[in-house]
Amino acid sequence: MNKKNVFKKLIMTLLCCALLAGIGLSATACANKGSSQKNRTKFTIGFDAEFPPYGYDNGSGEYVGFDLDLAAEVAKRNGWELVKQPIEWNSKDLELSTGAIDCIWSGFTINGRQADYTWSKAYVDNSQVVVVKNSSDIKAPEDLVNKIVAVQADSSALSAFTAEDASEENLNLAHSMKELTQVGDYNSAFLNLESGAVDAICMDTGVASYEVKTRAKKGAEYRILEQRISSEQYGIGFKKGNVDLRDAVQKSLDDMLADGTFDQIAKKWSLEESVCLGQLGTDEAYLQDDREDISTGLISRAIDIAGQLLSGMLATIEIFLLTLTFSLPLGFLLMRIRACNITILSLLARIYISIMRGTPLMLQLLVVFFGPYYILGINVSTSFRFYAVIIGFSLNYAAYFAEIFRAGVEGIPQGQTEAAQVLGYSQVQKTWKIIFPQMVKRVLPPVTNEIITLVKDTSLAFALAYTEVFTLAKQVSAADASIFPLFIAGIFYYVFNALVAWGMSKVENALKYYD
Amino acid sequence: MNVLECRGLKKSFGELEVLKDINFEVEKGKVVAILGPSGSGKSTLLRCMTLLETLDDGDMAYSDMTVCQSKDGKASYVSKKDLREVKKKFSLVFQNFNLFPHYSVLKNVVDAPVSVLRRNKKEVTREAEELLAKVGLSEKLDAYPSQLSGGQQQRVAIARALAMKPEIIFFDEPTSALDPEITAGILRLLKELASQKMTMVIVTHEIDFARSVADEVYFMDGGLVIEKGSPEEVIDNPKNDRTRTFLKKLEK
Numbered sequence: 001m002n003k004k005n006v007f008k009k010l011i012m013t014l015l016c017c018a019l020l021a022g023i024g025l026s027a028t029a030c031a032n033k034g035s036s037q038k039n040r041t042k043f044t045i046g047f048d049a050e051f052p053p054y055g056y057d058n059g060s061g062e063y064v065g066f067d068l069d070l071a072a073e074v075a076k077r078n079g080w081e082l083v084k085q086p087i088e089w090n091s092k093d094l095e096l097s098t099g100a101i102d103c104i105w106s107g108f109t110i111n112g113r114q115a116d117y118t119w120s121k122a123y124v125d126n127s128q129v130v131v132v133k134n135s136s137d138i139k140a141p142e143d144l145v146n147k148i149v150a151v152q153a154d155s156s157a158l159s160a161f162t163a164e165d166a167s168e169e170n171l172n173l174a175h176s177m178k179e180l181t182q183v184g185d186y187n188s189a190f191l192n193l194e195s196g197a198v199d200a201i202c203m204d205t206g207v208a209s210y211e212v213k214t215r216a217k218k219g220a221e222y223r224i225l226e227q228r229i230s231s232e233q234y235g236i237g238f239k240k241g242n243v244d245l246r247d248a249v250q251k252s253l254d255d256m257l258a259d260g261t262f263d264q265i266a267k268k269w270s271l272e273e274s275v276c277l278g279q280l281g282t283d284e285a286y287l288q289d290d291r292e293d294i295s296t297g298l299i300s301r302a303i304d305i306a307g308q309l310l311s312g313m314l315a316t317i318e319i320f321l322l323t324l325t326f327s328l329p330l331g332f333l334l335m336r337i338r339a340c341n342i343t344i345l346s347l348l349a350r351i352y353i354s355i356m357r358g359t360p361l362m363l364q365l366l367v368v369f370f371g372p373y374y375i376l377g378i379n380v381s382t383s384f385r386f387y388a389v390i391i392g393f394s395l396n397y398a399a400y401f402a403e404i405f406r407a408g409v410e411g412i413p414q415g416q417t418e419a420a421q422v423l424g425y426s427q428v429q430k431t432w433k434i435i436f437p438q439m440v441k442r443v444l445p446p447v448t449n450e451i452i453t454l455v456k457d458t459s460l461a462f463a464l465a466y467t468e469v470f471t472l473a474k475q476v477s478a479a480d481a482s483i484f485p486l487f488i489a490g491i492f493y494y495v496f497n498a499l500v501a502w503g504m505s506k507v508e509n510a511l512k513y514y515d
Numbered sequence: 516m517n518v519l520e521c522r523g524l525k526k527s528f529g530e531l532e533v534l535k536d537i538n539f540e541v542e543k544g545k546v547v548a549i550l551g552p553s554g555s556g557k558s559t560l561l562r563c564m565t566l567l568e569t570l571d572d573g574d575m576a577y578s579d580m581t582v583c584q585s586k587d588g589k590a591s592y593v594s595k596k597d598l599r600e601v602k603k604k605f606s607l608v609f610q611n612f613n614l615f616p617h618y619s620v621l622k623n624v625v626d627a628p629v630s631v632l633r634r635n636k637k638e639v640t641r642e643a644e645e646l647l648a649k650v651g652l653s654e655k656l657d658a659y660p661s662q663l664s665g666g667q668q669q670r671v672a673i674a675r676a677l678a679m680k681p682e683i684i685f686f687d688e689p690t691s692a693l694d695p696e697i698t699a700g701i702l703r704l705l706k707e708l709a710s711q712k713m714t715m716v717i718v719t720h721e722i723d724f725a726r727s728v729a730d731e732v733y734f735m736d737g738g739l740v741i742e743k744g745s746p747e748e749v750i751d752n753p754k755n756d757r758t759r760t761f762l763k764k765l766e767k
Contacts, residue, residue: 415613418567423627423679424602433630437617514616515661 046101049086053269054107066269074252104237110285119285122233125276127205134221145176147199153182157202160230206273312472326394331401356399362463365392408443441511448504524573535738544712548725551735577604606676610688612668614660621656646674666697686717
């Protein structure tokens with residue numbers, strides 16, 4: 001039982017662990033993917049507990065609200081246990097993406113977030129519209145200039161014109177009005193409108209259509225401007241791509257709408273004028289094809305980031321190829337100098353190799369780049385940055401290659417040189433016909449190692465602020481607030497190295513024709 | 516006429532005097548065998564004569580070409596350019612064959628005449644094929660050395676040496692890396708070359724072979740030539756005690 005055997009066993013154990021972990025992960029992934037809603041036992045909704053009447057603490061430690069009642073009914077119909085999970089609003093996305101909650105159901109505004117979630121149909125329309133007399137010359141919101149507009153006190157309409165987060169357009173519009181009057185209730189608002197005391201009323205779309213409809217029966221002619229002051233619908237947000245759960249929930253909601261349960265609950269919370277489930281002809285957020293979106297979403301995101309990293313990848317490949325182009329011949333030359341009979345040259349080569357191998361590559365890059373200025377007083381231009389990277393890498397790798405080559409040459413039997421000498425080959429012929437080809441075969445495995453290290457070492461170019469793929473990935477990663485770009489860069493390095501290893505093994509195989 | 520003539524060859528490695536004062540000559544068309552125990556200086560002598568080692572002192576000449584002359588107790592070599600010409604006069608067959616592993620059998624034989632002697636490749640190839648047929652390797656032209664047995668490799672090495680059309684071929688214990696049954700074949704080949712009046716110098720431990728093929732036998736010990744003469748004189752009736760002891764040891 002020698003060390004080798006123990007080591008082998010250790011490796012095998014590690015490999016087995018990795019394999020099992022891999023199987024476990026992929027199994028979990030499959031399970032997640034394939035989980036149908038039938039197996040679901042719990043339904044966890046995330047909500048903002050300070051948002052009445054949709055969801056709030058009723059003062060006795062109980063969470064109540066329109067959304068929670070809807071969710072409870074949906075859960076009941078599906079045989080799920082409802083878990084009401086109050087969430088910190090800022091971490092709602094994290095909660096959702098980690099699966100801590102199944103959906104965000106909390107008077108959640110769809111508008112502006114269409115692409116970020118898989119959405120239910122809009123079920124509350126909180127848009128603000130303008131109601132005018134049928135005979136009025138007001139055709140669009142901009143016609144409200146110099147007019148008197150009524151809104152309910154403490155209403156969404158008032159916020160749409162005056163709140164801090166109101167659009168600049170609406171703020172300007174409110175400013176251009178003759179007056180923005182606040183009224184106690186809609187009835188008085190319509191009385192004012194009828195009497196001509198106000199020119200228009202701004203209100204919730206649900207309430208507006210209800211009022212206009214009922215008043216039309218009494219002979220009063222009003223119309224709602226097509227262009228809304230603000231557009232806002234609430235929906236239930238699911239994790240992007242979780243169409244299965246969304247469909248199950250939506251089906252229950254649709255059933256509840258059909259059998260009147262939905263309207264009952266709406267009435268309970270006095271939201272019967274605001275609910276809009278099934279009323280919107282086109283519900284873009286709901287209709288977007290999220291299933292397609294998730295796959296192309298991930299791939300297109302990967303492609304998008306890969307595109308952003310492309311210039312970096314090319315820079316990395318460039319550094320790699322140029323470094324090899326210069327360092328391999330330079331390494332060979334260095335090896336020859338080190339082996340030559342002229343003591344002083346051989347010594348210099350040894351010192352050079354010793355320094356290059358004994359100091360950090362990053363430090364060498366800095367010296368190459370800043371050296372001309374600090375040592376020689378030459379101003380370096382920005383374009384020198386690139387040359388400095390190539391020079392630094394080539395000088396460093398040449399030292400390593402020189403030693404690899406030396407080992408390769410020293411491994412060739414003395415008899416080869418002697419045979420060449422006796423046969424009368426010149427020094428040049430001996431080197432290139434006999435020594436070099438045999439050396440190449442011998443050094444391939446260590447050179448492959450070194451080249452693979454080089455692929456990864458190219459990232460050190462960041463020391464000179466040269467933007468290769470790693471530097472770029474870090475930047476994109478910071479901008480994107482995710483490690484995805486780094487992951488893509490990692491894949492790039494891995495694939496690059498896999499290609500290098502594959503290529504080198506091809507070369508090795510090609511040289512296997514002799515021993 | 517002597518193909519090779521050496522006078523007063525001296526060679527030391529540091530403190531160790533390996534060649535003490537060697538006189539050596541080879542007549543055209545003759546076979547010279549060098550016998551002697553390990554460390555006697557046979558191999559060093561061969562390496563000096565084939566320019567793999569530099570002599571400390573002495574005179575050496577191939578036919579009409581001087582290699583080095585003794586000047587003030589030091590061997591003074593001719594120019595490198597002249598040495599290149601000298602190298603065309605001889606070939607060496609190594610104990611370990613030293614074929615080029617990355618060249619095919621044919622290329623091993625063809626390459627030197629083409630790249631060193633600048634001869635026509637077609638012509639050399641034709642000759643090489645003949646030579647390889649002669650050593651019994653017509654079937655192996657495209658094989659690589661690693662695919663051959665030791666005996667086959669040594670045959671290729673002999674063909675490679677012959678392809679240079681040297682005036683003299685040195686053999687450094689050509690069979691000591693081979694199995695006994697294969698040795699016989701190689702020795703037969705050398706005998707055949709001898710019968711064709713190829714000038715050869717062979718360092719060997721095969722006494723019977725030396726007796727049957729050599730025109731002249733040198734017995735070396737301690738960096739000196741102890742005895743030289745016909746096989747009958749040196750092998751069958753050695754005058755020197757050391758020769759006798761050595762031969763007796765070999766008989767055991």
